[in-house]
Amino acid sequence: xxxxxxxxxxxxxxxxxxxxxSIPIVFAAxxxxxxxxxxxxxxxxxGMMLAGAFGAAVGTFFTGEPFFGVISGMFAGxxxxxxxxxxxxxxxxxxxxxGIAINMFSIGVTAFLSRIVFSGQANTMTLPGxxxxxxxxxxxxxxxxxxxFQQDALVYLMYATVLLLFYLMFYTPWGLNIRAVGxxxxxxxxAGVRVNMVRYICVLGSGALAGxxxxxxxxxxxxxxxxxxxxxxxxxxxxxxxxxxxxxVGALFACLLFGLFDALQLxxxxxxxxxxxxxFVILPYVVSILALVGLIGKPRPPGAVGLPYRREGx
Amino acid sequence: xxxxxxFLLSFAALAVASVMLAAPVLADPFKxxxxxxxxxxxxSWNQAGYEGxxxxxxxxxxxxAFSEKVAQPDQAEAMADYARRGYDVVIGxxxxxxxxxxxxxxxxxxxxxVVHNGTEPGENIATxxxxxxxxxxxLGVIAGRMSESGKIGFIGAHKIKFSTDLVESYEAGFKSVQxxxxxxxxxxxxxxxIAKGKxxxxxxxALGADVIFPTMDNAAIGSLQAxxxxxxxAFYLYYDSIVDWPDTVLxxxxxxxxxxxxxxxxxxxxxxxxGKNYNxxxxxxxxxRLGTYHSAIPADVKAEVEGxxxxxxxxxxxx
Numbered sequence: 283x284x285x286x287x288x289x290x291x292x293x294x295x296x297x298x299x300x301x302x303x304s305i306p307i308v309f310a311a312x313x314x315x316x317x318x319x320x321x322x323x324x325x326x327x328x329g330m331m332l333a334g335a336f337g338a339a340v341g342t343f344f345t346g347e348p349f350f351g352v353i354s355g356m357f358a359g360x361x362x363x364x365x366x367x368x369x370x371x372x373x374x375x376x377x378x379x380x381g382i383a384i385n386m387f388s389i390g391v392t393a394f395l396s397r398i399v400f401s402g403q404a405n406t407m408t409l410p411g412x413x414x415x416x417x418x419x420x421x422x423x424x425x426x427x428x429x430x431f432q433q434d435a436l437v438y439l440m441y442a443t444v445l446l447l448f449y450l451m452f453y454t455p456w457g458l459n460i461r462a463v464g465x466x467x468x469x470x471x472x473a474g475v476r477v478n479m480v481r482y483i484c485v486l487g488s489g490a491l492a493g494x495x496x497x498x499x500x501x502x503x504x505x506x507x508x509x510x511x512x513x514x515x516x517x518x519x520x521x522x523x524x525x526x527x528x529x530x531v532g533a534l535f536a537c538l539l540f541g542l543f544d545a546l547q548l549x550x551x552x553x554x555x556x557x558x559x560x561x562f563v564i565l566p567y568v569v570s571i572l573a574l575v576g577l578i579g580k581p582r583p584p585g586a587v588g589l590p591y592r593r594e595g596x
Numbered sequence: 597x598x599x600x601x602x603f604l605l606s607f608a609a610l611a612v613a614s615v616m617l618a619a620p621v622l623a624d625p626f627k628x629x630x631x632x633x634x635x636x637x638x639x640s641w642n643q644a645g646y647e648g649x650x651x652x653x654x655x656x657x658x659x660x661a662f663s664e665k666v667a668q669p670d671q672a673e674a675m676a677d678y679a680r681r682g683y684d685v686v687i688g689x690x691x692x693x694x695x696x697x698x699x700x701x702x703x704x705x706x707x708x709x710v711v712h713n714g715t716e717p718g719e720n721i722a723t724x725x726x727x728x729x730x731x732x733x734x735l736g737v738i739a740g741r742m743s744e745s746g747k748i749g750f751i752g753a754h755k756i757k758f759s760t761d762l763v764e765s766y767e768a769g770f771k772s773v774q775x776x777x778x779x780x781x782x783x784x785x786x787x788x789x790i791a792k793g794k795x796x797x798x799x800x801x802a803l804g805a806d807v808i809f810p811t812m813d814n815a816a817i818g819s820l821q822a823x824x825x826x827x828x829x830a831f832y833l834y835y836d837s838i839v840d841w842p843d844t845v846l847x848x849x850x851x852x853x854x855x856x857x858x859x860x861x862x863x864x865x866x867x868x869x870x871g872k873n874y875n876x877x878x879x880x881x882x883x884x885r886l887g888t889y890h891s892a893i894p895a896d897v898k899a900e901v902e903g904x905x906x907x908x909x910x911x912x913x914x915x
Binding site: 295299302393506510511544 | 636637781782786788789790791792794798799814817821
């Protein structure tokens, strides 16, 4: 096992696996941060990611251009989020229940549509996708250079999105509005912020971001759509949001931590065949729990998250 | 927003009611239901089961129904529901349905329950399984002859009898050729996570493995893709997959559950199916056989494998 840490090529290889495993989760977690900061739990990230994956496959299949795949993937994610927005923001339905319903609906509807669009052959076709290219200069950094800067366009987009969302959230008036709506919607309303409008935008944005996670799976990772390919990544993103303290950069590191231990557990399995594999499979989850417990200070979610907002007298 | 909850609810209720009223009333032919753990387009175990059911429908003129993605907690209810609705045969597609079948079979003595890859036949429970160890062993031998690095990989989802049988015999076959070789074994804990399937294979390849054997459902496609990208060999299951992966797949273990299903259902329709285990092995090549050899496999290796199959047929070799 030690040779992974000592041999630079093997270490780069191992870290690349970690990064690839965490990228879809990062996109979904960013979406979750956006939506929860505005006061709406988004349990439907999993379903939106799956919808995004399907959208990416359909868009790329019909145009032959991965770029249009990304557009239609984000659109499909946002479209799924419209359902959550209507249920949670307009109708005031329990947000957890609405999210779970969206996940189940998404598994069914993407499978159904993919059998129509790809006539059940989605598994054997290969779609065009994004290929890795190096960023000159930065790629020469030993070990982490090739890991971080020898990647495809969607990974670079992920870096940019994390920074952009962080800036938007904490250094712009829009970000202040979003956080105000999530902390104390009545105060925000008094100050003239249109609470439900902000929530709608954030939930839709959240769906588009989770959809991007699905786009990565299809266009950069495996180049095809397969039913239920999100396989629970959206749920891990939910943990990453809390672990990252509702902060885009924090969520990024939480996802990387998860990806790192997921990649590590795969290799630990080969090295220790005599130990039951379940002991390794749970490793990323155990680390997440330990990190949640071990971090200093209690996680404090946005004050009004989960609560629908109604003006009095309406 | 002028949408009210009441409006949405009444709309939904109307939709449900119209679907239920439209359901046709049918006569009473021989009815078979198949309950599947995964989806029917996985190019793998579940798809083979679905196609087997459809072949049986065509060949035997029976009425069929199926349920996809039935999770462990819902198995007993799904099977009991079909039994209550008068289905003559209810099939659980996978060894994981064994316990549910035993529970449900007691209460529905007139229904025949079939468990594919099952382990315990009973009064009205038939099991249909394959001698996976024979095929794991044969593929292991081919891996031993084709691996230059002396390292090979096996990827499974869960440790159930089907996969442990395969991995043990695969390792045994490989070590019979390369006693000092190494087998990397990975369990992904998910049948559908195609990205994880790919990363598991890439990790094995990074450690030097040059023959990969994935055994998941949807997720196996990811492993085959990794093998293709990195130019190493792979094996696959259930169908002659060299058609889809001409540069990658060395050989496939064709567990043709389709053919086996049609035969067993024909027996059941004639009223001759018994509560016993129907085992498919090299002696029933219609149901269990090797596929097409890749052209890279030398003639003497082919001859060796065919020799081993002959020994298995005579019972001289029992992996």
